[in-house]
Amino acid sequence: MNYNQIGILLGICxxxxxxxTFKKVHNPYLLGIWKSGLLVFTLYAALLIYIEIHWQFISDYADKYDLNGNGFVDLNEYSEEAIKAMNKKTYGTNVRIYAPLTMAALSSIIGFAYLISDWTVTRLKIQEYKKSV
Known part of the structure; x- marks a missing residue:
């Protein structure tokens, strides 16, 4: 099991x-935390699923040029397209390793921005309600 799959399982769980537990929360500020948590983990799982599917397509494309199935492009399999495909697969491995951390940071930034905006809107609604009463 690789890190992407562990991240996907974590996000889904x-x-x-x-x-x-969403319906058990009644405080509007805690409800904002729950909504931003749902957003963060939905983005995290969705982006990691996309990366995993994209990696599978790259890997299948590169394996198409490996005629004898040894995982390398030998001299008898050498072509410009084969080298490009293997380079893309090799470069994609490094990207794939750091994907869970990068997607966690990206999802957290978006979720935090949503949380701040949700708390601001909630506070303004509460102040408006207090003025009208």
Whole structure:
């Protein structure tokens, strides 16, 4: 099991946990945390699933040029397209290793921005309600 698959499982488990406990929260500020958590883990799992599917397509494309199935492009299999495909697969390995950390940071930044905006809107609604009463 690679890091992407572990991240996908983590994201799905957290989505299930947050989805089940969502209706038990009544405080509007805690509800904002729950909604931003749902957003963060949905983005995290969706982006990692996309990366995993994209990696599978790259790997299958590169394996198409490996005629004898040894994992390398030998001299009898050498062509410009084969080298490009293997370079893309090799470069993609490094990207794939750092994907869970990068997607966690990206999802957290987006979720934090949503949380701040949700708390601001909630505070303004509460202030408006207090003025009208």
């Amino acid at each position: 957290m989505l299930l946990f947050l989805g089940v």
